[in-house]
Amino acid sequence: MQVKPPKTSIRADNEAAILAAAESVFAEVGFKGATTSEIARRADVPKANLHYYFATKEDLYRIVLQRVLTVWLSAASSMDDNEEPEVALSRYIGMKMDLSRTMPLGSQIWASEIMRGAPMIKDFLETTLKEWVSDHEIVVQRWISDGKIYPVAPKALFFMIWATTQHYADFSTQIAAMNGGAPLSDEEFETARLQVIEMIVRSVVKPPAAPAKTL
């Protein structure tokens, strides 16, 4: 199951520790605010050792960002099939909620990269992401033509999905404060997950046509 032979496990271990530390620092204070010494501290290696594995802070950031994009793409493909809108949307929203739960740092890094003007992922936004949106706008348009969902601007729907699901990662501090100070438990999160799916689906999917005459 290993993709790359692990060179030495020393290298693999150290790179992993440094990348994990980098992820958490970048998520908290963004690229500009991050310091290599703080990353080294969290990874529990001397700063010089960090620079032995990753030449520059920008290199480190680029690699961390690349993993975020990869994960984003994997979730994105979960909406590809042409199922019924309710099913396709539920699957996609659920997947995004799972991502917010399991990889909140990635979501936060994405957010702070966007907020600083996306200098590093401008290209990704303009090509890959733009294409995903264009492709899926067509799907939504078809659902509208077929009378399955209300006529809505597809982009507004995508933005609502992204915003709401990622909110559970990016604003987890605020959510915890509203939850009596503690992060959502697994059960609480699962409830939220279902609730989000239910609300967003209802926001666009037409209820089944009035049952012809039965009852």
Added chain:
Amino acid sequence: MQVKPPKTSIRADNEAAILAAAESVFAEVGFKGATTSEIARRADVPKANLHYYFATKEDLYRIVLQRVLTVWLSAASSMDDNEEPEVALSRYIGMKMDLSRTMPLGSQIWASEIMRGAPMIKDFLETTLKEWVSDHEIVVQRWISDGKIYPVAPKALFFMIWATTQHYADFSTQIAAMNGGAPLSDEEFETARLQVIEMIVRSVVKPPAAPAKTL
């Protein structure tokens, strides 16, 4: 209409220029990433002059944050009355969309403050914001009891509203990229605003009970 007599207009002008510059820098790179020299550069004053008006970077940040909270509170009160859910929600969502349009930097600063763990507004979250949520949960519960909206977790509804509306501020770079590279025009934004209101309202408000028998 002036609240404080403007001391000298020199002071007022300089403070305003510095605060505006600070807002834009903090919005882009957060508190940790911001530098006083960059703020001074954007305000077009020497750094020493900036420190003449604001003693420390933290002071500046605190003041900028305070204004964000004030604005947030003014929008929050727009949902207070006990109107029909559709009206109350539409007004509140519309107000939040307006805020995202007119004060996007404030929204971004809020987001980055939350992402770094909200060290500076923890108290606001745990008191003022928590109370607002508690109070309005009651309103939503009543709407549910009255059968006016579907049974939803009030917090999940608030989070969806905040997330979606603030997305138009925090992720404007990404939205522009999806819009062919240009920020939303006034008309495009107005369309989005209406669309967001429509979707969120539909996500919770029950359609009028099947019209008794007419037609």
Added chain:
DNA sequence: TGACGACTTGACCATTTGGTCAATTCTTGT
């Protein structure tokens, strides 16, 4: 076992950082 490359790290460097200060130049009220 020994040699060679991988790994480790304290000391160091130039630059940038937040912030200070004293000397100077306005403004303004009388």
Added chain:
DNA sequence: ACAAGAATTGACCAAATGGTCAAGTCGTCA
């Protein structure tokens, strides 16, 4: 007109920053 406070700013400082380097230690494979 002029004194007194308000405003301006170049020069400066200690600390922190991203990054380097040389001198070592360790792992492993023949």
